[in-house]
Every structure is written in structure tokens, then in C-alpha cells.
Amino acid sequence: MPRGVVTKNNLTKEILLKIAEIGILTIPAFSSPYFLRKVAKKYFKDKINERARKIRALEKKRLIDVEELKDGSIRVILTHLGKRIIYQYKIDELEIKKPAKWDGRWRIVVYDIPQSLRKASNALSQKIRNMGLYQLQKSIWVYPYDCLNELEFLCVVFNVPLEDCVLYFKTEELPKERQIKKYFNL
Numbered sequence: 170m171p172r173g174v175v176t177k178n179n180l181t182k183e184i185l186l187k188i189a190e191i192g193i194l195t196i197p198a199f200s201s202p203y204f205l206r207k208v209a210k211k212y213f214k215d216k217i218n219e220r221a222r223k224i225r226a227l228e229k230k231r232l233i234d235v236e237e238l239k240d241g242s243i244r245v246i247l248t249h250l251g252k253r254i255i256y257q258y259k260i261d262e263l264e265i266k267k268p269a270k271w272d273g274r275w276r277i278v279v280y281d282i283p284q285s286l287r288k289a290s291n292a293l294s295q296k297i298r299n300m301g302l303y304q305l306q307k308s309i310w311v312y313p314y315d316c317l318n319e320l321e322f323l324c325v326v327f328n329v330p331l332e333d334c335v336l337y338f339k340t341e342e343l344p345k346e347r348q349i350k351k352y353f354n355l
Contacts, residue, residue, distance in 0.1 A: 276338075
């Protein structure tokens, strides 16, 4: 991943997230070499010159593609690398939404990831811990609320085959249930 790209609260993050949100930025073509300024002006409200320079820098880092279409308009899209960085931003912000009332069922996450994916396994384990799941055993985690969508997202980002390596199921009883309820303030 390019150096200095994944940082919090910077123009890179703001521009990449805007492109991800909209999908594709397009603007009618201009013969002027300042067309990126016009792109920045159309999609952002302030710091136009700075954003135009940043868009050019993102293109040089191959995080976005700026291409001219047949009709002469300009299209700005995320590259594969740009999408990976968006995933990194999304991972940093990932939280499990807690409903107002617990349904009394536990969600169990069990995984057995091959040694060849050790880095992915460590990253998945760390993120699961950071999201607040309770570690029952080394690769067995418990949570009182639905977290399947978040788990699927993590598996995609870390390239862990969900169907082959991860089990997710619900149960109403657990060993150490009193201790786990106390952990989650239930």
C-alpha cells in the first residue's frame, strides 16, 4: 500500500470516500489543463486548489483513474488499490450496532484459518477483539448481538474464505454464561 495514504482526517481519505460514495465522478471535458480544479469545484465546497492537487497525486499513486470518455467528458474512478484503501478506512470505522433490547441468544464465531493465511488470521482476531466480542477460547468468540454482516465484511477485506474457515451460529446457552453476561453488562 502506498506510504502515507491511510491516515485519519485528511484530504486523501475525504476524496477517496467521496468517490466511493458517488461511484464515479464525471464532468464535461475542458481543454484547459485545470480540469481537475473543475472536478474538485463540482464535488467539493472548499479548498478547491488543494483538492485538485490531491486528485492528481491520487492518480499518480494509482489510487484513482482519470480517463477521458468518447464524448469528451472526464471520469474519475477508484482503482483496485483505491478500493482496498477504502476498505481500510471502513474497517477503522466498523462497529456492531446494538439493538435496544437483547434477544437472549448468543452469536458464536468459530474459525480455523490455515497457516498460509496467518497474517489474515491475526488481523481478523485483532479486529474481532477490538469490536468487543468475548474470547471464549483461542478462536471461539461470543457476542450477544447479530454481527454476521460485519464478520462477512472482515472476511472479504482480509481475504479469508468465510464458507471454508468461519462458522457463525446462534445459541441460547453457553458455558461461563454468568461471566459473559457480566462482561457485556446484560
